[in-house]
Amino acid sequence: MKPFGKLFEELASENPLFSELKMRMLLMDWEGLVGPLIARHTAVEKVANGVIHVVCDDSLWLTELSFQKDKILHMLNEKAGKIVFRDMVFRRGKINGEVLS
Numbered sequence: 001m002k003p004f005g006k007l008f009e010e011l012a013s014e015n016p017l018f019s020e021l022k023m024r025m026l027l028m029d030w031e032g033l034v035g036p037l038i039a040r041h042t043a044v045e046k047v048a049n050g051v052i053h054v055v056c057d058d059s060l061w062l063t064e065l066s067f068q069k070d071k072i073l074h075m076l077n078e079k080a081g082k083i084v085f086r087d088m089v090f091r092r093g094k095i096n097g098e099v100l101s
Contacts, residue, residue: 023047023084026076033079034072038065043095050086052076055093062090 027047031039041061045053056062065072069088077083 022080026080027052033076041095045091045093047085050084052085052088054088054090055095056090057092057095059092062092065090 024047027033027044030042030044034042038061041057042065043055045055047053054065056065065088069090073085073088076085
């Protein structure tokens with residue numbers, strides 16, 4: 001009997017639905033991926049066609065993350081085990097329905 005993780009990896013490589021699920025599961029730990037400081041000022045809004053849409057509560061964070069985009073994408077794709085994220089798009093907005101700074 002195969003371990004669940006191995007079975008899930010096989011399904012994700014063969015089925016787009018499982019691949020999408022794997023991407024979403026990875027991004028659920030946004031704070032663990034980008035750290036508490038960045039996570040406090042950002043949130044993943046959605047993922048569409050390999051593009052991560054991120055909301056930033058302040059234009060300074062938007063600018064800073066735009067500079068770090070390639071580094072973050074590389075780290076996320078490394079965690080995924082293959083290139084699943086093609087790009088990141090940032091916009092200024094509310095985080096969890098709250099206007100912050």
